[in-house]
Amino acid sequence: MEWKVLCVGLTFVLFAYFIYTPMPENIEEPWKVRIMDAVVKCTSFVAKLLENIGIMRYEEFFTMLMELDYSQPISDENITVTDTTFSDIPVRLYLPKRKSERKRRAVIFIHGGAFVLGSFKQLSYDFLNRQTANKLDAVVVGADYRLAPQYQFPVALDDVFAVVKHFLQDKILEKYGVDPTRICISGDSCGGLLATKVIQLMQNNPEFKDKIKAQALLYPHLQIIDTSTPSYQENKYGPILSKDLGIQLECLYLTTDKRCIEAVEANQHMPEESRHLFKFVNWSIFLPEKFKKNHVYSEPILGRYDFRNPALMDSRLSPLLVSDIELQKLPLTYILTCQYDILRDDGLMYVTRLRNVGVQVTHDHIENGFHGALAYMGSMVHLRIGIRLKDKYISWLDENL
Numbered sequence: 001m002e003w004k005v006l007c008v009g010l011t012f013v014l015f016a017y018f019i020y021t022p023m024p025e026n027i028e029e030p031w032k033v034r035i036m037d038a039v040v041k042c043t044s045f046v047a048k049l050l051e052n053i054g055i056m057r058y059e060e061f062f063t064m065l066m067e068l069d070y071s072q073p074i075s076d077e078n079i080t081v082t083d084t085t086f087s088d089i090p091v092r093l094y095l096p097k098r099k100s101e102r103k104r105r106a107v108i109f110i111h112g113g114a115f116v117l118g119s120f121k122q123l124s125y126d127f128l129n130r131q132t133a134n135k136l137d138a139v140v141v142g143a144d145y146r147l148a149p150q151y152q153f154p155v156a157l158d159d160v161f162a163v164v165k166h167f168l169q170d171k172i173l174e175k176y177g178v179d180p181t182r183i184c185i186s187g188d189s190c191g192g193l194l195a196t197k198v199i200q201l202m203q204n205n206p207e208f209k210d211k212i213k214a215q216a217l218l219y220p221h222l223q224i225i226d227t228s229t230p231s232y233q234e235n236k237y238g239p240i241l242s243k244d245l246g247i248q249l250e251c252l253y254l255t256t257d258k259r260c261i262e263a264v265e266a267n268q269h270m271p272e273e274s275r276h277l278f279k280f281v282n283w284s285i286f287l288p289e290k291f292k293k294n295h296v297y298s299e300p301i302l303g304r305y306d307f308r309n310p311a312l313m314d315s316r317l318s319p320l321l322v323s324d325i326e327l328q329k330l331p332l333t334y335i336l337t338c339q340y341d342i343l344r345d346d347g348l349m350y351v352t353r354l355r356n357v358g359v360q361v362t363h364d365h366i367e368n369g370f371h372g373a374l375a376y377m378g379s380m381v382h383l384r385i386g387i388r389l390k391d392k393y394i395s396w397l398d399e400n401l
Contacts (some may be wrong), residue, residue: 021037021038021237021238021239023239024339024368026367027239027340027368027370028368028383028384028385032376032383033239033240033370033383035381036240036376036381036383037238037239040238040240040241043062044242044244044248046061047059047060057149058252059116059117059148059249059252062117066117066122069122069123069124070119070121071122071123071126072121073092076130077097078097078098078134079094079096079097079130079133079134080093080094080097081093081094081095081126081130086143086162086166086167087162087163087165087166088162089143089144089145089146089159089162089163090120090144091141091142091143091144091163092120092121092126092129092141092142092144093139093140093141093176094129094132094133094139094140094141094142095133095139095176096133096137096138096139098137100177102179103177103178103179104137104138104139104176104177104178104179104182105139105178105182105183105184105397105401106173106178106182106183106184107129107136107138107141107185107401108140108141108163108167108183108185108186109125109129109132109140109141109142109143109186109187109191110145110186110188110191110195111125111143111144111188112188112189112190112191112192112221113147113189113249114189114190114246114250114253115147115148115153115156115250116148116149116249116253117147117249118191119144120142120143121144122375124374124375124377124386125142126142127390128374128393129142132393132394135394135398136397136398138397138401139176139178141167143159143160143163145157145160145163145194148253149256152253152255153253153254153314153317154311154316154317156190156194156253157197160194160198161198161201164185164198165208168180168183168212173211180211181211181213183213183214184212184213184214184215184397185198185199185212185214185216186215186216186217186218186397187217187218187220188217188218188219188220189218189219189343189372190221192222192347193221193222193317193319195215195220196215196217196220196319196350197315197319199212199215199331200315200322200326200330203329203330204329212331213331213401214333214334214397214400214401215333215334216335216393217333217334217347217350218336218389219338219341219343219347219369219372220335220343220346220347220350221250221343221346222318222319222320222343222346222350223280223318223319223320223321223349224264224317224318225270225274225277225278225281225300225313225318226267226278226281226283227243227247227264227267228267228298229283229287229345229346230287230292230293231291231341231344231345233295235340235341235371236342238340238370239340239370240370241341241343241370241371241372242342243342244265246342246343247261247264247265250264251264253317254309254311254312254317255309260309262305262307263305263307266304267301268300268302268305269307270300270302270303270312270313271313272302272303273313274302274313275300275302277313277321278299278300280321280322280353281320281349283297283345283349284297286348286352286353287345287348287352288348288352291345291348320346320349320350320353324356324357327354327359328357328359330354330359332359332360332400333354333359333360333361333362334362334363334364334393334396334397335347335361335362335363335364336363336366336389336392336393337351337363337364337365337369338365338366338369338370338371338373339365339367339368340368340370340371341369341370341371343371347363351363362400364396366385366389369385370385373386373389374386374389374390377390
């Protein structure tokens with residue numbers, strides 16, 4: 001009980017401190033964003049404290065709070081909502097109730113959360129998927145992959161791949177009345193990474209490649225090999241997602257070795273033999289000029305830390321590492337990026353690389369957007385920008401799927 005009281009008191013003090021963190025001038029509803037930014041920073045600080053004194057792990061504190069935002073599979077007059085499993089992986093199905101003379105479109109949505117947090121049960125994801133099903137008269141599947149650190153790389157990808165393969169079976173598509181030529185795989189943040197890689201893998205599978213018409217990636221995380229891109233530098237302290245928080249969580253997908261965090265934060269985590277990979281994420285080549293500003297590209301420092309993990313060189317963790325030949329096979333693509341986001345440049349580089357090889361790409365860049373804005377549609381702090389991002393995403397699906 002005493003530690004709970006201490007945490008509450010400390011949280012109030014920290015909140016008062018963080019609430020005055022400077023915000024970009026063009027951020028919409030700045031005081032709401034300040035509040036959410038302060039909440040996230042306080043949560044991270046308290047989580048670190050609790051872990052250091054041995055009460056609970058860093059990610060457990062985040063998970064405990066996020067579970068307060070979970071929803072139940074409640075159907076309404078338009079949509080039947082059901083929690084079930086595909087290949088033993090939990091999914092939430094959204095099935096339109098009204099009769100349709102033709103087969104429906106379908107969207108598989110993969111949630112974000114740095115491989116450690118999140119669920120399709122979160123109110124914001126439930127709202128997004130419900131709206132998608134209703135506006136598009138589409139079958140929507142929300143997938144819950146197993147989370148780190150209990151399940152580490154590449155378990156999350158394996159789970160998503162299993163869900164997609166299960167859904168794309170002819171008998172399953174027939175069961176839910178889905179048109180096999182009108183299916184999109186979508187995801188936000190690390191869910192965007194998982195969606196990206198699953199689609200890359202599917203394009204090499206003759207049984208499934210023609211069943212994916214489109215991919216929609218919302219502020220996607222697409223590489224871990226360079227954490228000194230301009231967006232990492234400019235948005236080191238947020239809003240919402242700081243470099244420290246992002247790396248702290250993402251490293252848990254690889255290892256519980258604390259040296260990983262230190263090495264990745266210093267951008268000196270890649271081994272000597274990885275030099276040839278940086279050509280795929282060289283932001284001095286792939287970023288549009290307006291985003292380079294006064295930043296100067298420098299060669300990575302390799303092999304500095306006594307830390308090695310083979311996953312760091314694996315395209316299953318950094319989908320940007322695949323060759324142009326592989327990218328040529330990809331379907332119609334939608335990518336949304338936000339200006340105030342450490343992961344902004346991942347999406348921008350992918351847009352450039354896809355367009356360079358002839359893939360049809362629609363790119364929306366939100367000048368006053370920030371990472372995770374979609375998470376604030378179903379929570380107590382309701383942000384208009386989250387609704388705008390949702391509308392852009394659903395409108396693109398409606399026009400292109």
